Amino acid sequence: MTAIPKTTGPDQNIWQSTDPLGEILHNLRMTGVVYTRSHLTAPWGISLPAMPDCLLFHVVTSGRCILEVKDHPALVLSPGEFALVPHGLGHRIVHKPRAKAKNFFDLPVEKVSPRYELLEYGGGGEATTLICGAVRFEHPAAKDLVDLLPPIVHIQTWGTSHTQWMHSSLQLMAAEATGKQPGGETIVTRLADILVIQAIRTWLIQNPDARTGWLGALQDERIGPALLLIHNQPMTNWTVASLAKEVAMSRSAFSARFTQHVGQSPVQYLTRWRMHLAGTWLSEENLSVAQCTDRLGYESEAAFSRAFKRVTGIAPGAWRKGRRPENTIE
Numbered sequence: 001m002t003a004i005p006k007t008t009g010p011d012q013n014i015w016q017s018t019d020p021l022g023e024i025l026h027n028l029r030m031t032g033v034v035y036t037r038s039h040l041t042a043p044w045g046i047s048l049p050a051m052p053d054c055l056l057f058h059v060v061t062s063g064r065c066i067l068e069v070k071d072h073p074a075l076v077l078s079p080g081e082f083a084l085v086p087h088g089l090g091h092r093i094v095h096k097p098r099a100k101a102k103n104f105f106d107l108p109v110e111k112v113s114p115r116y117e118l119l120e121y122g123g124g125g126e127a128t129t130l131i132c133g134a135v136r137f138e139h140p141a142a143k144d145l146v147d148l149l150p151p152i153v154h155i156q157t158w159g160t161s162h163t164q165w166m167h168s169s170l171q172l173m174a175a176e177a178t179g180k181q182p183g184g185e186t187i188v189t190r191l192a193d194i195l196v197i198q199a200i201r202t203w204l205i206q207n208p209d210a211r212t213g214w215l216g217a218l219q220d221e222r223i224g225p226a227l228l229l230i231h232n233q234p235m236t237n238w239t240v241a242s243l244a245k246e247v248a249m250s251r252s253a254f255s256a257r258f259t260q261h262v263g264q265s266p267v268q269y270l271t272r273w274r275m276h277l278a279g280t281w282l283s284e285e286n287l288s289v290a291q292c293t294d295r296l297g298y299e300s301e302a303a304f305s306r307a308f309k310r311v312t313g314i315a316p317g318a319w320r321k322g323r324r325p326e327n328t329i330e
Contacts, residue, residue, distance in 0.1 A: 030129035035133040041122035045094035045101030063128030084153040116185040128283035217261035275311040
């Protein structure tokens with residue numbers, strides 16, 4: 001892999017990968033909310049309510065099922081297939097189309113660990129075994145990436161070379177799901193996390209939409225490295241001129257190309273990215289406004305607070321206390 005100079009400020013040479021999209025995927029931090037191994041016998045049906053901040057997935061390890069998401073064609077899932085509902089839409093998984101379904105949270109489960117549970121449910125007929133889960137990405141770049149995914153990502157893991165190892169992972173998951181071997185839940189949950197990332201990567205490889213907009217910008221030989229400089233060094237006092245210099249472009253050409261690909265000017269994107277980070281630090285790391293100000297290189301708390309309110313619509317103190325509307329950072 002080739003590389004370009006990476007800096008902690010203008011003219012300080014360190015090396016940076018030229019695969020910005022790969023680095024975004026590598027740095028996605030995932031938190032598992034819950035993983036469930038379900039042994040289901042027909043007739044059965046499960047309804048999952050919307051979980052807007054989560055990515056929901058389903059893996060059939062034996063048997064088959066139907067995935068029904070409102071306003072989208074139903075999917076028949078068999079072993080070797082992986083379905084991801086990336087926007088946390090409410091949906092149903094059933095043994096046959098339009099079968100009656102019970103709310104998942106009303107069904108009795110056996111807790112193996114705080115995040116792993118077992119479910120046995122149904123009428124005693126044909127059996128299906130599922131591994132399902134809800135996961136959440138922590139990295140601020142995840143929102144930009146997930147927002148671009150379709151309502152359903154359906155991966156068939158046979159027939160193409162880049163999905164062969166994913167198919168092997170599904171086979172290993174199926175083997176671990178057949179019994180209660182020591183540490184089995186750990187292997188299943190870690191495989192599930194890997195499979196979610198791999199499903200997203202497979203969609204990026206296969207889908208033409210991944211070569212446009214923000215995703216296309218990440219893969220641009222000039223704009224991608226500039227985005228990574230912003231992501232990795234948000235405290236640097238970047239200007240259009242300094243970013244253009246880093247990627248060996250003129251100021252005017254860089255500004256036009258960046259805006260065309262990203263839909264925002266470099267300075268607008270920098271500010272938005274900083275507020276993404278600050279929002280995460282305030283709500284999840286419980287940092288103070290002063291600490292965020294210092295981390296992001298603002299001259300004063302007042303300057304940081306003005307920028308935060310301009311982007312999110314509310315003051316950082318209110319955000320920190322959890323009083324924030326949905327979808328405030330756009």
